[in-house]
Amino acid sequence: MTLRLYDESIGKMLMERNYPDTYYAKDGDIQECIIQLKPPYGNGFYHEICFENVHISFGNIALDNKLQLYFESDFDTVEMHFALKGKSAANSDNFGKTVQFDSYQHNIIYAHQMQGKMDFYGPDLHILEINLAPSFFKKFLPDYSGLFETFRNAIEKQQSSLINPHHSRISLEMYQILNDLMNCDRKGIFKRIYLEAKVSELLLLQMEQILHNDSSTSTLPKKDEEKIYAVRDYIANNLDASCSLNELAHQVGTNEFTLKKGFKELFGTTVFGFWNDTKMELAKKMLLDSDLNISEISDMIGYKNPRHFSAAFKKKYNVLPSKVGSKSF
Structure with a gap:
């Protein structure tokens, strides 16, 4: 399983990561990596935490200008995506359309061997993504709703898809869990137990919101x-x-x-x-x-x-x- 990010404008490979086939070894270990970002790719950090079936990543980035990166991956993943601040847009033939996130939005994405380009807009970009192995995710997927069943079929047919055509608003309960994930200071197996519980709780809130057809749209300008x-x-x-x-x-x-x-x-x-x-x-x-x-x-x-x-x-x-x-x- 390989993920590549590169800047086509200068022909430079920015990142290439190789992951085990089920998202990390089944030995209970937890791995972490923090990347400090520098101009021209913004000022900030990108933090990765991973263990069996789960990959958590989040970052705070200050951008002077729009940042455009190209990406390639040769694996399948289900991504819980949270746009805390800023705007991003992904273009890929896998979806046949631009998938755009604005501040305070979330959704669940199935991505099959993706390639395309990402545009990031500032001035501040705060994101959190949780990637789950599809076989692991399907254990939590209810089987009594049209949207959930459609998403399950998309995973089984390896067709990249959004679980909900419309993004939902990040709720206050979700914000609390997101903060807990980003600020967890436990170590080793205790950190893994804590993070697994928080990821499950967050997934529950996402699915409940989708099931109740609550996009939490606002009447405010x-x-x-x-x-x-x-x-x-x-x-x-x-x-x-x-x-x-x-x-x-x-x-x-x-x-x-x-x-x-x-x-x-x-x-x-x-x-x-x-x-x-x-x-x-x-x-x-x-x-x-x-x-x-x-x-x-x-x-x-x-x-x-x-x-x-x-x-x-x-x-x-x-x-x-x-x-x-x-x-x-």
């Missing part, structure tokens, strides 16, 4: 959508900050009404509901995985009084943070 997502990103990166709705709205160039309405429409929750849930999820992770005490965690997520943090945590999880070690979630 594109420019307002981008502002709402900018607020979500700000909150995720500044959990200890203290801002009013009006201040958040002004940061991204909108008003309080648009922010409240748009956030609820896109994510199904309020701005401060999301902020609180994200704080509590991070606090839970730190309580379980770090040696930080309650006062330190409280301070890190923006609570000046540890007692207020403990009360909020108990309201969320029905257990005091001091008792986390004696009660599993």
